[in-house]
Amino acid sequence: MSPQPQAAVGAPLSRVDGRLKVTGKALYAAEHDVDGVVHAVIVDSGIGRGRITSIDTRAALAHPGVLRVISHLNAPKLPYRDNSGSNNPPGRRLRVFQDDRVLFYGQPVAVVVATTLQAAQHGAGLVEVRYDAEPSSTDLHEAEADEPTRYARGDAEAGLRSAAVRMDLTYRTARNHHNPMEPHATIARWNGHRLTVWDKTQWVVGTQTELAAVFGIQTQAVRVISPFVGGAFGSGLRCWPHVVVAAVAARETARPVKLVLSRKQMYFGTGFRPSYEYRLRLGSDRRGRLTGMVHEMDAETSSYEKFTESILAPGQMLYSMPNVSQAYRTVPLDVNTPLWMRGPGFATASFVIESAMDELAHKLGIDPIELRRRNEPAQDESKKLPFSTRRLRECYTVGAHEFGWRRRSSRPRSRREGDWLIGMGMAAGVYDTARFAAQARVRLNADGTAVAEAAASDMGPGTYTSQTQVAADALGLTMRTVTFRLGDSLFPPTPPHGGSMTMASVGSAVLDGCNQVRRQAIKLAVEDRDSPLYGADADVVVVRSGRMHVEDDPARGETYQQLLARNNRSHLEALGSFAGPSGPERHSFYAYNATFAEVAVDATLGLVRVRRMLGVYDAGRIISPKLAHSQAIGGIVGGIGTALLEHTVTDHRDGRIVNANLADYLVPVNADVPDIKTIYLDGEDSEADPLGVKGLGEVVHVGVAPAIANAVFNATGRRIRELPITAEALL
Numbered sequence: 001m002s003p004q005p006q007a008a009v010g011a012p013l014s015r016v017d018g019r020l021k022v023t024g025k026a027l028y029a030a031e032h033d034v035d036g037v038v039h040a041v042i043v044d045s046g047i048g049r050g051r052i053t054s055i056d057t058r059a060a061l062a063h064p065g066v067l068r069v070i071s072h073l074n075a076p077k078l079p080y081r082d083n084s085g086s087n088n089p090p091g092r093r094l095r096v097f098q099d100d101r102v103l104f105y106g107q108p109v110a111v112v113v114a115t116t117l118q119a120a121q122h123g124a125g126l127v128e129v130r131y132d133a134e135p136s137s138t139d140l141h142e143a144e145a146d147e148p149t150r151y152a153r154g155d156a157e158a159g160l161r162s163a164a165v166r167m168d169l170t171y172r173t174a175r176n177h178h179n180p181m182e183p184h185a186t187i188a189r190w191n192g193h194r195l196t197v198w199d200k201t202q203w204v205v206g207t208q209t210e211l212a213a214v215f216g217i218q219t220q221a222v223r224v225i226s227p228f229v230g231g232a233f234g235s236g237l238r239c240w241p242h243v244v245v246a247a248v249a250a251r252e253t254a255r256p257v258k259l260v261l262s263r264k265q266m267y268f269g270t271g272f273r274p275s276y277e278y279r280l281r282l283g284s285d286r287r288g289r290l291t292g293m294v295h296e297m298d299a300e301t302s303s304y305e306k307f308t309e310s311i312l313a314p315g316q317m318l319y320s321m322p323n324v325s326q327a328y329r330t331v332p333l334d335v336n337t338p339l340w341m342r343g344p345g346f347a348t349a350s351f352v353i354e355s356a357m358d359e360l361a362h363k364l365g366i367d368p369i370e371l372r373r374r375n376e377p378a379q380d381e382s383k384k385l386p387f388s389t390r391r392l393r394e395c396y397t398v399g400a401h402e403f404g405w406r407r408r409s410s411r412p413r414s415r416r417e418g419d420w421l422i423g424m425g426m427a428a429g430v431y432d433t434a435r436f437a438a439q440a441r442v443r444l445n446a447d448g449t450a451v452a453e454a455a456a457s458d459m460g461p462g463t464y465t466s467q468t469q470v471a472a473d474a475l476g477l478t479m480r481t482v483t484f485r486l487g488d489s490l491f492p493p494t495p496p497h498g499g500s501m502t503m504a505s506v507g508s509a510v511l512d513g514c515n516q517v518r519r520q521a522i523k524l525a526v527e528d529r530d531s532p533l534y535g536a537d538a539d540v541v542v543v544r545s546g547r548m549h550v551e552d553d554p555a556r557g558e559t560y561q562q563l564l565a566r567n568n569r570s571h572l573e574a575l576g577s578f579a580g581p582s583g584p585e586r587h588s589f590y591a592y593n594a595t596f597a598e599v600a601v602d603a604t605l606g607l608v609r610v611r612r613m614l615g616v617y618d619a620g621r622i623i624s625p626k627l628a629h630s631q632a633i634g635g636i637v638g639g640i641g642t643a644l645l646e647h648t649v650t651d652h653r654d655g656r657i658v659n660a661n662l663a664d665y666l667v668p669v670n671a672d673v674p675d676i677k678t679i680y681l682d683g684e685d686s687e688a689d690p691l692g693v694k695g696l697g698e699v700v701h702v703g704v705a706p707a708i709a710n711a712v713f714n715a716t717g718r719r720i721r722e723l724p725i726t727a728e729a730l731l
């Protein structure tokens with residue numbers, strides 16, 4: 001069969017929605033123009049745990065414009081009945097205004113609905129809530145942990161005993177908040193028993209399912225619309241209480257209601273990357289071959305939900321080692337539930353493991369890259385499966401060459417430029433190649449244009465563009481004649497837009513739908529007596545710029561438009577699907593990177609400046625090189641934040657977050673971001689999915705923090721085992 005020519009995939013194209021974005025025409029959740037909309041502002045709990053004893057709403061209700069104040073005293077009892085068969089029914093997380101319990105600081109305790117935003121804000125300030133406060137527990141290091149999740153192979157303790165070199169290291173990582181530019185926002189409108197929400201979400205299908213369960217209505221009675229998401233990094237992967245609050249407020253007032261979280265509320269109203277205490281004991285022989293590792297990690301969760309993430313995988317599969325033991329304990333605290341944040345689990349584990357490998361390399365006097373090479377596994381030792389593709393060695397080689405790793409001094413604190421100590425560090429990164437079932441509808445119109453639709457989201461990676469590239473090539477159309485639509489639960493269902501699974505899952509469904517439509521058109525042509533293609537072998541017909549022709553005989557062909565017009569067809573259509581992995585996997589699927597950092601540390605002030613960064617990625621086929629580079633820049637900038645700046649600080653006396661704003665919660669700004677270079681190894685992973693992609697969004701973030709921490713050690717001789725690495729820690 002003649003392969004369909006590829007023109008768009010692999011080309012460094014700009015975003016198809018770029019113009020919409022820079023002209024303000026891309027509508028984000030709060031910007032949709034809904035007739036008769038009124039405004040809601042949440043009143044948050046001012047205690048970390050306890051009971052509400054009274055709510056005085058008189059002053060608020062007397063304020064001009066205020067329509068209603070809703071709290072547990074007058075809110076409807078909601079059914080929380082799951083009609084969907086979902087395995088993820090909404091738990092306590094979405095039980096808003098159902099009782100007088102306060103479970104965390106900042107929990108919604110009331111909502112004020114008013115005709116203007118200003119009246120709602122003022123009204124919220126006038127609501128007087130009294131509490132019976134109880135001591136709250138928010139300190140990971142003080143609270144009791146749940147029973148651990150365990151993993152073991154071999155005998156880790158024996159492996160440590162037999163080791164020539166042993167290390168016992170404890171690392172701590174700070175809580176991080178996603179802090180997307182766009183705040184979470186919802187507009188909710190009821191029409192009888194049907195609910196429409198315009199929402200910031202990374203999963204319209206998930207939000208639809210959860211809202212249906214909360215209100216005990218059919219899934220199809222809820223429509224979720226989310227065409228643009230202004231960054232999320234994971235915060236939009238679940239439905240949050242404010243979405244239910246908006247829907248309750250809309251039902252109670254019989255008006256469409258808009259609710260936008262304030263920047264402060266973003267720290268209590270959505271999830272966060274949980275903080276960890278992670279003790280790692282490891283042993284190796286004299287040549288650096290690992291003999292055993294014992295991982296014990298404690299992580300925050302809420303008192304009402306047990307949140308877990310993939311913290312265990314890297315310790316099981318990144319390096320070859322017969323003896324591993326892991327214990328992962330969640331610690332229930334009086335906080336809201338954490339959530340996945342970029343590179344979830346893997347980023348935290350990689351900070352620990354990759355810092356420890358650097359420590360081991362230093363102790364043994366072995367180059368850090370050489371140490372990693374000596375522990376490169378031949379297969380995934382946790383699953384006893386071959387890797388589909390694993391080109392980490394090549395990442396090291398290419399990265400070391402490009403970054404000038406030779407110039408690194410193995411002796412810490414040996415390179416100085418004026419006041420600045422200079423150092424280089426590297427780390428390996430890994431992230432799971434997740435794929436799930438997805439569908440996409442594809443329609444080829446008589447005018448030669450095509451539309452593909454899937455319920456997917458685009459939080460910034462460029463889904464509109466990359467899916468259009470896949471569709472354009474598979475249909476044999478130009479980028480301009482294909483439109484990809486997403487962000488509506490009316491479109492065919494897709495998995496969450498997270499975990500780096502969109503291109504593999506949605507992209508494969510789009511590819512399938514477009515292949516079906518192209519084949520329908522070719523079949524129609526070769527069976528049509530009036531077509532120049534009549535009688536041709538369908539397998540040798542290809543399509544270029546909307547014109548079908550015999551591959552070896554370009555003159556013999558016709559356009560889609562000619563074919564459809566002559567056959568009186570308004571369109572051709574297909575529902576594409578991707579089944580996802582079914583049955584036991586025969587390979588182990590991961591994307592990899594080698595990340596390199598050069599830092600300068602002010603010898604007297606402890607200030608760390610990242611000077612250069614390089615990421616080399618084994619991420620399978622790259623659909624959209626320009627956007628892939630953009631993804632990597634974003635992941636690296638996020639990693640600089642985790643490494644050096646980001647730290648959600650809780651006042652353990654009452655559970656208040658003391659830096660719940662963008663002035664005190666530090667994220668990298670332009671001046672913090674150095675020269676960044678990224679390299680994607682050519683190639684594809686044909687085992688992973690029909691497109692051969694392995695996912696990008698997470699792996700570009702994993703490994704950044706340890707590369708920086710290792711560079712700081714190389715510069716200063718100081719090993720900081722706590723993130724973020726601050727000037728105070730280095731003094």
Ligand code: MOS
Nearest residue numbers: 234341342498499
């Ligand atoms: Mo990413 S944490 O999967 O949105």
